[in-house]
Amino acid sequence: MAIKYGRPIELREVARGTGAVVPHALDLTVRPRRNRKAEWARRMVRENVLTTDDLIWPLFLIDGNNKREQIASMPGVERLSVDQAVVEAERAMKLTIPCLALFPYTDPSLRDEEGSEATNPNNLVCQAVRAIKKEFPDLGILCDVALDPFTSHGHDGLIADGKILNDETVAVLVRQALVQAEAGCDIIAPSDMMDGRVAAIREALDRTGLLDVQIMAYAAKYASAFYGPFRDAIGSAKTLTGDKRTYQMDSANTDEALREVELDISEGADMVMVKPGMPYLDVLRRVKDTFAMPTFAYQVSGEYAMIAAAANNGWLDGDRAMMESLLAFKRAGADGVLSYFAPKAAEKLRSQG
Template sequence: MERPRRLRTTPQLRRLVRETTLEPRNLILPLFVHPAPAPEPIASMPGQYRHSLESLVEIAGQAREAGLGGVILFGVLPEEAKDDQGSGAYAEDGIVQEATRRLKAAYPDLLVVADTCLCEYTRHGHCGVLQGDTVDNDATLELLAQTAVSQAKAGADIVAPSAMMDGQVAAIRKALDAAGYPHVPILSYAVKYASAFYGPFREAADSAPAFGDRASYQMDPAAGYWDAVREATLDDLEGADLLMVKPALPYLDLVRELKARFAKPIAAYHVSGEYAMIKAAALNGWIDERRVVLEALTGLRRAGAQVILTYYALEAARWVREG
């Protein structure tokens, strides 16, 4: 009789035959930064904050000490600082640009990723400029390119376009090269769905659309593999250096599909709603938070994600070290 249980009998045997590893270097910590003088807790994401520039430097230092792969920055502006063009995204003194400069001054070896989008900076909350009630794809490309260049100039190691505009990777690559930043990689939100799992993020970043939704430019969760492969292929051909799937756990099949098809690192974003559900269940005593988080993140690694963006990055790094 075949007995698969033989290799599960002891912790030593289980450890010996494991194929999937989860290490702190695989994890990137998303951080929100705002121009206020003090951090503010995010109600729908217990344990997460809109950081001041000072507290951002402190938690980024913890990320560096924990051996994380890096951090990704999202800017948050008060309503009166927003406009229809999202100019805060590409301003030289923008909040993400200033945060990047401070982090690189404090920790030159910390990898800093800048989210490249307009939604946190527009009054209407959409990811591009409007023509009537529709996002103008081609007019938005120029502003996304300006944003990426300003982020690279501030010291960002990677730019990460998340607006889901057609042609955004090509526009950004061309602009970065022309501005003297051909070495700056692009982490593309290649396969990004119009998902209900983003709810807490929109509170955190104050970026909910003022009208309508983003279904006309983000992907339909019920579309087939063809849509995901098409989007990823286009970004690959346009010059993306890493390809990301967002959200993560509901789309493990697509993480695996991209891993099999593309000779590039695959990333997955374990998004705010995924974090909030685990955290809420843990606070109610319904689950073992540590075990559930490590199981979820290990599942992403097993599916093929080399890079995982997760709000649990610091805790997961500590739990992995503890064994």
């Protein structure tokens, strides 16, 4: 047969009749455009859909009260004081976005070589978790585990002699995860890419009786230029020394992503993530097909900035580019997407009914 799936073309060698009724009509049996002829017809054959359930909304936190600060490289995204984060949490609830992700801008005076503020049970993230959970206990909260918002050098781990120390870092990450979980965080999301951190965090959570706290592992996280605006947002862009290529993955690799994901699953990850998003849809598809785990993509700050900047310049239709990019994650196998577009996309989805 000429084609593997669909209608066997040879079997359709029925007489087509001679002389088309319509002048100049091609003698075509198969016309794929028929299924696209109207919106209702396109809806009938649509293979993937985006809903508000697919969205995780990342928020940036800053110390203070009633404070909102624009982030220059992320037009439309702000740093929020805890009370304002609670306001946005209410918006998430109304928009039926299931989960927020929290990232702190740590005051420079609180940053040090060891990132000690990460394990302060009253740090900005923990304050926000408590405040949001108090008002909206049914809203999911995800907390990032890594030291970069807290270290003076901007790295995700501890450094000695210019090297990132894996095992010593994991010990600190475990304490960071515990203070977040004890504050009420639902999903611990290690983004540091140290080896063995998922197992260590799972063991510590279980030992503490925090059996229901989930782990979403940033399992295949690449060393990427697309994190630039995020580093502005959390204030690590200027201080970061060197790059993160000894722990984040080489963007040339995909087999390695499968090995990373397999390890994190075996260590106890409940969900896995591929990051960045759009430039790595091939990785996302392989991960989903290989492991059939709840699999998430992070449409990172640089991806957001590209679309937002082009839209603000009138170079593309921002809303359509946003929706198309989010649907692409679904098509590639994602169960959900962390995206700064989350509230805007949710508003659009709900206005469409």
